Amino acid sequence: MKNIFANLYNILLKHYGDPHWWPAKTPYEVIVGAILTQNTAWSNVERAIASFGEELSPGRVLALSTDELAELIRPAGFFNQKARYLKEVTAWLERRDPTSDTARVREELLSLKGVGRETADSILLYAFGLPSFVVDAYTARLLSRLNIDAGSNYEAVKAAFEENLPPDAEVYNRCHALIVVHSKERCRKKPICAGCPLTDMCVYDTI
DNA sequence: CGCCAGGGCCATA
DNA sequence: TATGGCCATGGC
Numbered sequence: 001m002k003n004i005f006a007n008l009y010n011i012l013l014k015h016y017g018d019p020h021w022w023p024a025k026t027p028y029e030v031i032v033g034a035i036l037t038q039n040t041a042w043s044n045v046e047r048a049i050a051s052f053g054e055e056l057s058p059g060r061v062l063a064l065s066t067d068e069l070a071e072l073i074r075p076a077g078f079f080n081q082k083a084r085y086l087k088e089v090t091a092w093l094e095r096r097d098p099t100s101d102t103a104r105v106r107e108e109l110l111s112l113k114g115v116g117r118e119t120a121d122s123i124l125l126y127a128f129g130l131p132s133f134v135v136d137a138y139t140a141r142l143l144s145r146l147n148i149d150a151g152s153n154y155e156a157v158k159a160a161f162e163e164n165l166p167p168d169a170e171v172y173n174r175c176h177a178l179i180v181v182h183s184k185e186r187c188r189k190k191p192i193c194a195g196c197p198l199t200d201m202c203v204y205d206t207i
Numbered sequence: 208c209g210c211c212a213g214g215g216c217c218a219t220a
Numbered sequence: 221t222a223t224g225g226c227c228a229t230g231g232c
Contacts (some may be wrong), residue, residue: 038214044229045213077229081216116215136213152221182212 004148005164009171012178014145015197021177022126029056030127031093034119036076047075052142058090080115085114100129117154125176131169133161134176138183145187146201 023042024030029049043117051072061069070083070088089112096108102124111119117135124132135157143150143157150160165171186196 034213037212039212040228041212041230043212043231047230075229077212078214078227079229081227085215114215118214122213138213160218176213183213190217 003164004201005161008146008198009165009175009178011197011201012182013174016178016181019177019181021173021181022122024126026056027127028058028093031089031123032056032061032086034122034126035082035089035114036073038078038082038119039118042076044075044077048073051075059091061086061090062094083113085112088112088114102132105130106132107173117158119157125169125173129169129173131162131167131172133158133165133172135161136176136180138187139176140179142183146198168195 012100022030022033023046024033032049033045038049051074052060064072066080066087070079073079073082073086076082077198089109092112094109096105100108105128106120106124109115109123110117115123121132121134124130125134135154139157150157161172161175165175182198
């Protein structure tokens with residue numbers, strides 16, 4: 001197969017099925033999760049989100065003081081900066097132009113303090129359903145283990161996926177989700193290689 | 208105990 | 221542009 005990215009996607013999709021992924025109930029919860037999960041285990045993000053109880057809304061977040069917000073999200077770690085980041089992105093959400101195209105929204109997100117490339121792309125793809133491929137630590141590690149050189153920086157890796165997959169938000173969503181699901185299910189456990197759908201592509205005997 | 212997790216900001220060279 | 225220090229909790 002020539003297109004190794006499409007190959008990877010097809011193998012994972014066949015093996016795991018469509019994950020219908022991002023663990024959140026609402027688009028706004030996706031945005032909050034995207035900030036809170038920065039360099040943080042998802043189990044801690046869950047605790048932080050749970051502390052909002054029934055109402056996790058832009059209005060509530062804007063109404064809280066930064067210190068109150070920080071206390072609520074404490075289990076997610078880095079709570080002082082993340083409280084500020086949540087305020088920033090929420091304020092932007094309330095004033096944004098919903099008719100802007102993907103590139104424009106991405107620029108706006110990247111201009112916010114606390115929203116870097118991965119967070120911006122996660123929000124675009126999983127909160128808004130816009131076609132912007134997400135590159136994260138799982139993606140980079142998987143490519144490394146498969147000995148696939150997709151470039152040396154974030155934008156290059158992102159472009160490699162976008163140029164080799166159909167330009168479709170649903171496909172980008174599934175592909176990234178599959179990489180995460182695969183990585184969580186397999187690559188942190190051992191024995192990890194028995195029954196791995198990527199055995200033929202992987203350059204390691206064991207990891 | 209130490210390591211690390213679905214990053215990003217900022218200062219420095 | 222490319223590193224390095226920093227932010228902080230909870231699981232293992």
